[in-house]
Amino acid sequence: MSTEPHKIRFVMLGGFLGAGKTTAIGRLAKQYQDQGLKVGVVTNDQAADLVDTNLLRSQGLNVGEVAGACFCCNFNELTSTVETLAVDERPDVVIAEPVGSCTDLVATVVQPLMQLFDAQFDVAPYGVILKPSHGLRILRKQAHGGFSPKAAYIFEKQLEEADFLMINRIDELSVQQVEELATLLSEFAPETPILRISAKTGEGMDALNEMFNQRGSFGQKILELDYDVYAEGEAELGWLNSSLDATSDEPFVLDDLLLGIVEGLRERLAAAQAETAHLKTIGLWEGAYGVANLVSSDTPAVLSLASNCRTKMAHVVVNARVAVDPESLRTQVEEVVQEVASQLGISAAMHQTQSFRPGRPVPTHRFSKPNA
Template identity: 40%
Template sequence: MIGGFLGAGKTTAVARLARHLTDRGTRVGLICNDQSSGLVDTVLLRSKGFSVEEITGGCFCCRFNSLLDAADNLRRASAPDLFLAEPVGSCTDLIATVSYPLRRIYGDRFTVAPLSVLIDPARAARILGLAEGRSFSEKVTYVYRKQLEEADLIVVNKCDAHPPALLERLASTIGDTFPRAQTFVCSVKEGTGVDAWFDAVLSMDSRDSRPLEIDYDRYAEGEALLGWLNCTVQLEADAPFDGNQTLVDLASGIRDRVVAQGGDIAHLKMTLDSRDGTGTLSVVSLVGNDGEPDLRESLLDRVDRGELVINLRAEADPAVLESVTREAVTSLSGVRATMEHLEQLRPGRPVPTHRMTQ
């Protein structure tokens, strides 16, 4: 499993590791996970040619049987040698509720790798007291820190976008605060420094994994402060438009409106698929209230239509997220927008199928 809080770079990491394995002749199956349907992650990973199953409606711990079903579906479809699973970005307690049950109930079918947890340096520096700036409330921060506490491998991601001095301080603080975990510094986007982490994941050595001591009431309260929104929109125009710039402008518009309403963005991800048969997507990611839209992948040409998928996670009322998203989409210049699907929610209390502590 490759975990970490919303916006840490999990999907990019899954894609990077999956490509690394595929290039070496290993067949991989990918499993995405979310609280609701209409995932950018699934669209993105399938566009890269990977076999992907999607589990919605709850995290792996609460949809454990669905996790087994997803693995079975992938096994029948593509016979993978290895599964890469990306849990919900607000989920924790994965050792006790996923890793232990897989090893102890289904050990004849699965060997479980160490749990990786990715972090975004800017967000981690604020939460760990190394930098000033607005951060999440105490209850959401509790979930964030619990993710780090249970990690076997902590990956300080996005080293290409932050100064070495900050990365060194962050790695040192993580080593002191969470001494059981191995710490790696890399950029999964650029592929810098990933080899050592990949080797640790593929060692399959999770013998020292330990379950968390966790207060499920605080955990549930922290998750419930997060608003979730997924939507799918059809865009059309009378003349070809720049789909890449449209996504960048839309991301800025949604961010500004969330901030104006007093919310804290965890992660905003969007894709635009022109459906032109090339398999290319425009992909934009934005992390935090002070983040700028990051155009991760680009359409090759102007388009006159496309399917837009928006995934927005923030510490805010889900109804506010719906309102600002509808307003920002409606405000797009030069295109007609038809909303096909929209879900907004707060995550429910986690109720694991299994929880094994020894």
């Protein structure tokens, strides 16, 4: 008597840079684990040294990283990374976090998994998180939300291909702002379900779990996409991943260092009128970790996860996605790190820094028709 082979439930959570994908994934993974399911996570970035990977691993999750290109352009690495996660303990669910500046994921990831890897994967509906700070401005047509029309084009295409949408950070928004966002989204994508969630507090996460558990005719929204506009929109962002070791003869407050770096960069980038898509830093030492971030130029720098740690040493990772020349971004980051470290009496030894503009997307696969 034969039995149907075990399929991995593949859950992909998209959204623009700074939308809150990583926080939502951490909560979603915990929900699955509480249900007795084994969970794997795959993060994605244009370069190594990713804050998201460090954060999710610090939460005890089994995390693989696809670095060097987006899922669509490194599809084979995505599937092989899932296989690697399964070497020790085959997951029941894999949650995938694509690059925040990436779109066309239905044609280049969802459909290839459905049509080429149907025996291995049971693909969930594709959900996209709306980033309120840029979402309000872009959907209101307010000068493209701080970005050029080409970068805003990517944002809108992400919303267009989703099976369902999530308004995140409702704990930070007024009732009027949430309702305005819901109205704007309904006008933009009239047939697309909308959830209201706070990945930070957990509000709405049960409904998100239920949505991802649905079966049916999902992953069918293949975009009409101008890859020239897409490529030019991505290339407007300077991309930086950097790491450093912070040491001091006397214990220092790790959270002060993290928030100081982000706040210092916020001030400099604001003075340069450079729109921030996302800026975040994580500090780690002996089981303690903290995160500070900035999600747009018109929001404050925040300590999103306090380490409450005093230490003489820590490893720090900085990720920045800003509409500015990448070499200028590198200079700004390195100068701010040293300034803040000096103020706190810390020695900061910089390690590898990668700064660049993303190249033109060249998908491994692109299906023009959905699976029948």
